[in-house]
Amino acid sequence: MPSDHPDKPMRRRGRPPKDSARPYAETRQALIQAGLAILTEKGYSAVGIDQILRSVNVPKGSFYHYFKSKEAFGQALIDAYAEYFARKLDRFLLNTDIAPLQRLRNFIDDAGQGMARYAFRRGCLVGNLGQEMSLLPESFREQLSGVFEDWQQRTARCLRDAQAQNEIPADLDCEHLAAWFWIGWEGAVLRAKLEASTRPLDIFAEGFFLRLQT
Amino acid sequence: MPSDHPDKPMRRRGRPPKDSARPYAETRQALIQAGLAILTEKGYSAVGIDQILRSVNVPKGSFYHYFKSKEAFGQALIDAYAEYFARKLDRFLLNTDIAPLQRLRNFIDDAGQGMARYAFRRGCLVGNLGQEMSLLPESFREQLSGVFEDWQQRTARCLRDAQAQNEIPADLDCEHLAAWFWIGWEGAVLRAKLEASTRPLDIFAEGFFLRLQT
DNA sequence: GGCAGTATTAGACCGGGTGTCTAGTTTTTG
DNA sequence: CAAAAACTAGACACCCGGTCTAATACTGCC
Numbered sequence: 001m002p003s004d005h006p007d008k009p010m011r012r013r014g015r016p017p018k019d020s021a022r023p024y025a026e027t028r029q030a031l032i033q034a035g036l037a038i039l040t041e042k043g044y045s046a047v048g049i050d051q052i053l054r055s056v057n058v059p060k061g062s063f064y065h066y067f068k069s070k071e072a073f074g075q076a077l078i079d080a081y082a083e084y085f086a087r088k089l090d091r092f093l094l095n096t097d098i099a100p101l102q103r104l105r106n107f108i109d110d111a112g113q114g115m116a117r118y119a120f121r122r123g124c125l126v127g128n129l130g131q132e133m134s135l136l137p138e139s140f141r142e143q144l145s146g147v148f149e150d151w152q153q154r155t156a157r158c159l160r161d162a163q164a165q166n167e168i169p170a171d172l173d174c175e176h177l178a179a180w181f182w183i184g185w186e187g188a189v190l191r192a193k194l195e196a197s198t199r200p201l202d203i204f205a206e207g208f209f210l211r212l213q214t
Numbered sequence: 215m216p217s218d219h220p221d222k223p224m225r226r227r228g229r230p231p232k233d234s235a236r237p238y239a240e241t242r243q244a245l246i247q248a249g250l251a252i253l254t255e256k257g258y259s260a261v262g263i264d265q266i267l268r269s270v271n272v273p274k275g276s277f278y279h280y281f282k283s284k285e286a287f288g289q290a291l292i293d294a295y296a297e298y299f300a301r302k303l304d305r306f307l308l309n310t311d312i313a314p315l316q317r318l319r320n321f322i323d324d325a326g327q328g329m330a331r332y333a334f335r336r337g338c339l340v341g342n343l344g345q346e347m348s349l350l351p352e353s354f355r356e357q358l359s360g361v362f363e364d365w366q367q368r369t370a371r372c373l374r375d376a377q378a379q380n381e382i383p384a385d386l387d388c389e390h391l392a393a394w395f396w397i398g399w400e401g402a403v404l405r406a407k408l409e410a411s412t413r414p415l416d417i418f419a420e421g422f423f424l425r426l427q428t
Numbered sequence: 429g430g431c432a433g434t435a436t437t438a439g440a441c442c443g444g445g446t447g448t449c450t451a452g453t454t455t456t457t458g
Numbered sequence: 459c460a461a462a463a464a465c466t467a468g469a470c471a472c473c474c475g476g477t478c479t480a481a482t483a484c485t486g487c488c
Contacts, residue, residue, distance in 0.1 A: 041348050061437040121348045130408040131345040134255050134335045180421045183414045187401020194344040200397045207394040211425045275466040
């Protein structure tokens with residue numbers, strides 16, 4: 001089951017040659033990538049750094065070369081995930097070829113497909129860590145909170161587009177609605193993991209859209 | 215900082231006298247109690263059994279006398295929590311002195327106060343474990359899922375009462391709404407832990423009630 | 429060619445924890 | 459007074475945590 005990297009490029013010991021192939025130049029990036037895959041599944045505290053290092057075939061000794069501590073690594077992961085997700089949100093929610101509410105629907109569908117692809121083992125990194133908060137370095141709190149704030153704003157923009165196009169009533173408070181969406185959405189993701197089904201996502205989404213008609 | 219139980223009842227070694235005081239007769243109960251307090255805060259996998267044992271001054275060696283494994287202990291905790299919570303739900307939601315929707319509001323307020331009392335460190339055991347699912351014994355899945363099912367039904371009953379008293383439209387599907395409530399509610403709890411505030415709970419609740427007017 | 433400096437990693441440090449079980453002590457039962 | 463029951467001490471046998479120092483292999487400059 002393991003052996004994510006079956007072939008072992010076998011690192012040499014000293015400083016690597018500058019030239020060709022710079023095969024490990026983006027080791028840092030690879031670590032982040034692997035970290036995301038693992039932490040979205042298992043959270044922060046249950047996962048050791050060498051589990052991650054092993055999965056990308058980076059020697060344990062190297063870790064401190066790339067990150068100054070596990071905490072710093074975690075922060076980098078949150079940033080990377082937030083960034084990745086913000087892009088994804090924008091790709092869906094700012095796509096002017098599609099009616100605003102449909103954009104949101106598409107995003108939700110895509111999220112469900114994403115979860116299904118990983119057999120509902122992976123969730124949302126930010127949600128995972130939020131849940132673990134009491135085990136985490138306090139520095140994570142603000143950071144995670146900020147990420148939600150950011151996602152909310154991106155979502156609110158889409159809702160305002162919907163207002164502009166008269167898809168939803170003009171007197172709704174889009175910021176508030178977006179906040180509401182993200183609060184509930186994380187619950188839906190959690191539940192989807194538990195039930196190993198997209199149904200919770202769908203139920204939640206349906207309710208959300210109904211609420212928009214008021 | 216530790217020493218949850220400052221006084222040490224100091225257990226003797228062999229079989230305890232049957233007579234008077236049976237001071238440790240409900241050791242099992244104490245373990246469950248302590249387990250709940252700790253697991254609602256930190257989840258299952260991050261917590262070791264002796265952390266719990268120490269907190270109630272039960273020797274490590276005794277554990278297997280009361281539970282056959284950590285997994286069995288976890289199951290007992292889920293049961294205990296589900297039971298405790300079901301009672302609490304009924305106390306609120308079946309209180310016929312109060313209008314149905316107000317019962318639900320009261321429950322929500324109480325939950326917020328409960329979280330505040332523990333400085334937003336404790337969440338919902340079932341939600342916590344749901345989030346951890348990928349680290350848990352598979353046997354937990356159905357059990358947790360069943361607990362949600364149960365809570366949903368209790369909630370649905372209250373909503374039907376609301377229908378009966380014309381607080382909400384008669385054509386709403388109460389089961390569905392209850393499912394929707396619990397999906398989102400766990401998200402709100404998660405978020406409340408993160409923000410260390412009841413606001414997420416309030417925002418979610420408000421949106422929930424609005425939807426009931428449709 | 430040699431030497432300073434830089435990039436990278438080996439490998440150990442050290443403490444802690446894991447869940448589990450056996451052997452033993454003390455009581456109760458009959 | 460023996461046998462069974464109730465309970466616990468303490469170790470077993472791991473595996474792992476995050477961190478850091480010393481060593482190595484390269485580059486760039488003189």
